[in-house]
Amino acid sequence: MSWVTLAKWEWFKLRGRRVIWVLLALLVAFSAVMVVIPYGDYEFNRGRDVSDEVIFLPSAPVIGNQEVDLNCTEFLAGVPITEVPAPYTLDDIDLPGTDRKCRQELAAIEGRLAKLKDGFTMPGAAAKATRWTGLLSIPFLAFLTVMVVGSEYGWGTLRTALMKGPGRWRFLSVKLALVAAAIAVTWLVMLAVIITTSLVTTALASDVGHGELDASAYGLIIRDIGRVWFAGVPYIALAALLSILFSRFAGGTLAASALSIGYFFFELFSIGRLIKLFDGVTGMRWFSSVVEYDLGWNTAAWLFGRDGEPLAGFNLASAIGTAQYPGDVHAFLVQLFFAAVLGGLAFWLFHRRDVTGPSG
């Protein structure tokens, strides 16, 4: 029995599970939404009259309200102000101040529009969507792994399968490889969806064009996808280990899913804050040294940081609560270490443990 044949039959089985297709569809839909949202925001902001946003500055306060709505676009284009609300008069206008303020406001709006435009045109759309979907892909991977490994225990089908002689090592290896391959294919499908959505939205927003789309731009996108994929590998190993560990209990599949997903989110959103909290606290300096080698922290660094710095323009990176991440090489090695150790333990336990009937 070749590995390829076994993988083919694993896929034959996996493709029949509706829940996997639903989850994949959600991920793909999410990646499209990540492009559509900035496009919608862009269209909304582009159509707005700048007068909603800016003001003119009276040279001296007459009443409490010193800022009054003004169409800055027209004002900067040279259209004179002919009317001001009472009790102001035209003489009250601080023309240089209003000009400066209008320019600041317009620059801010243009900056925002540029950022939004970057969110739905290529290559920015792909980069941004990849980061967000990266956050979701790890729980998805963990859940998929638990379904693929843990369900075999829950249904008692592991025994039925092993009785046909595929071999334990090979059986588990093929399952985990299939999960890793499935997520890689999912990423490529998501990339295609992101590109298509970006082409459509960019065409709809007739006044914008794509950024420079050369080999290096696509290289960066592929690299980002590779990073997200690699970040999932230790969590595949963790979810497999937990599935095997809890295999003897009814509800073991549920527990393995909840723990592996909960572990990821807990570390992602707590460690940065704890580092800040303990910063400068006597007796707690060890904390930041220890978490340098923590899986979740290094995954966060790998996904949401570059060379130790939080990703610019990515809100989540700052929401995690840190100004400094471990460096890329450090994060890569720590993740590799956890993947090897957790995977090794999972295989060892899978090989050693007696296989009994359904666990519920």
Place this chain on the structure above:
Amino acid sequence: MAANVVETAGLTKHYGEVRAVQDLSLEVPKGTVFGLLGPNGAGKTTIIGTLLGLIRPTAGTIRLFGTEINGATDAAVRRIGAIMETPAFYPFMSGRDNLRYFQGISGTGGPAEIDNLLELVGLSARANARFNTYSLGMKHRLGIAYALLGDPELLLLDEPTNGLDPNGMAEVRQLLKDLGDGDRTIVLASHLLNEVEQVCERVAILSKGSVIAEGAVSELIGRRDRIQLSTTDNVAAHRLLAALDWVSSVLATDGGLLVDAPTERVADISEALARAGVYPTELRATSTSLEQFFLEVTEGDRP
């Protein structure tokens, strides 16, 4: 003499303090229908699990098809068909797709085999229905089809009729008899004595993980052949027969005596009684059923 398909020596499995199987030595010759008979918890499932490499023995050796197995059972397992307790299949797949999958990972057979097996177990009409819609009887029948995938040389069947109605049990037993007619070896683990008696040629009786009796079914029953008699004076006959050195025991029963003695000595009993002036009114050899034998040898196990 036929080669042994299954041999164990000193096979032991402990779960912590619990001794599921203790120093088990078994030999199952090729072409035999062999019964593992024992009450629940006697270690039958554990023995089959160790033979299949699903359960790691604490000690002892296993030889399958003449080759010692040291954990690497995969090649041998592909020559085995097995059912363990209630068959477990993928609930979201049809019976046919389940068989296709297991056939695929075993690397044997083709689509025609699946059609034939579904026909054999009477599941053709529901073959494309999802497994989770099957009744218990249908699940068992699918389990038998699964076990027969690849036309295995050895069948290990753990309680194959568990949960079946009487008709289903009769069908499965007939199927097992048919399957055991050729060169195929079958090991049937069951707590149902009449099942083992009907289907098996040889049997090992298990108690607390150890074999307490083993042999051909006819031998085991024959060991306890007895002579049932009534006489003109049962009290005198009891005293007279109990004094004979080839009589193991004499039991007074309702209206007669049950003499534990070789059945070929019926004529000697008649002669001894006649010499003493006691005349038999009824005299016949009786065989105990396997059930009686089983109850006797496992008497100490019952609470």
